[in-house]
Amino acid sequence: MGEVEFDAVASEYKAQHARSVRLSGDDVGYFAKYKIEDVRKIADRRQLKVRRIMDFGAGIGNSLKPLRTNFPEAHITCLDVSPRSLDLCRNELSTRVDFCNYDGEHIPDELGNYDLIFTSCVFHHIPAEQQVALLSQIRKRLNVDGIFILFEHNPWNPLTVHAVNNCPFDKNAVLISATEMRRRLLAAGFTNISKNYRMFFPGYLRALRVLEPALVRIPFGAQYSLTAN
Template identity: 40%
Template structure:
């Protein structure tokens, strides 16, 4: 999806997203929250600061801001996106509690080694696959040595996920990718694969089974997954 397409959907994104994931029985906030819990959980394992500077790559309308600030309250977040309208909507909702940056032609407007970590929440399936290596190289460039990059994506092996993407207006040009393909794209970018976890196995109807998900992270059937890289 181009920046123009994101601009077109920015104002209606919340409603479209909520309708699209209704089959899960959850609100969008559920998906944003678990991602930030996962991100926070890796910081102490990697000796990364809880008061550091972190990047939300492809931040959209700012869905990750509230859970990020709730789980990592002492950190500073920078939201970057190709869509100026999405950034405007985000700032309208969240004010100056975070910093904002516009991405132009896949070039991040930051100095080398500026961030302790970064995350991208279901962004890469909107980026043409032939650009993934360049984008990952840029993310590697702006991370400090040992910095964490967590890339969350939809799992193309999950049939409900595939259906949701196919019926989603803002995913009309999306192309899903496997964790293996993402890892292959990271070769020669300066990033090292750290771990891959599969997430979101049970809809709200079976929420009582969700404690089992911690033991299923290895199973490539979850609705989403993350690949963690180190710079």
């Protein structure tokens, strides 16, 4: 999906997303919250001082408030191909946040470098032939000790596949396995790539989520994350 397509669905994005995940038993906010809490834990383990964050493919800003909660001192750049989505993103939060519309192919050099670049379920919307080039640009935007954290849907999870197949804004999505996404990161020059699977239990089994730290190597969670530098 490009600028025009995302502009067209921006106003309905939240409602469409909520309908697509209803079988999970959780709301849209839960998915954004758990990802950013994971990101905070990763940064802490690496003793990373996070002063500048890029939310690559920020959309309407689902991750913006969790980012501010977990990184209260950081300056955040929200980058997206859709001007309409960024307008809605501004309504979420605008203090110490920049909003940058780009062409979907070239990350502007003037944005500078970042300690943390985060992306959530964006790459399944990007044509496969463009992904390595974009990942290479993301790598160049990292500071020396910076990290890139990518979350994606796991195509090996049947509930995830069902949700994507029944979500209008995902009609052109092509899900990417963690193994294939790791290959693309390597091709873009990333190293030290770690992989975790997440979301094994739907909302009605949330009491079992305390077991998830022991399951992160099992490739059947609804989503996965890759961390690299």
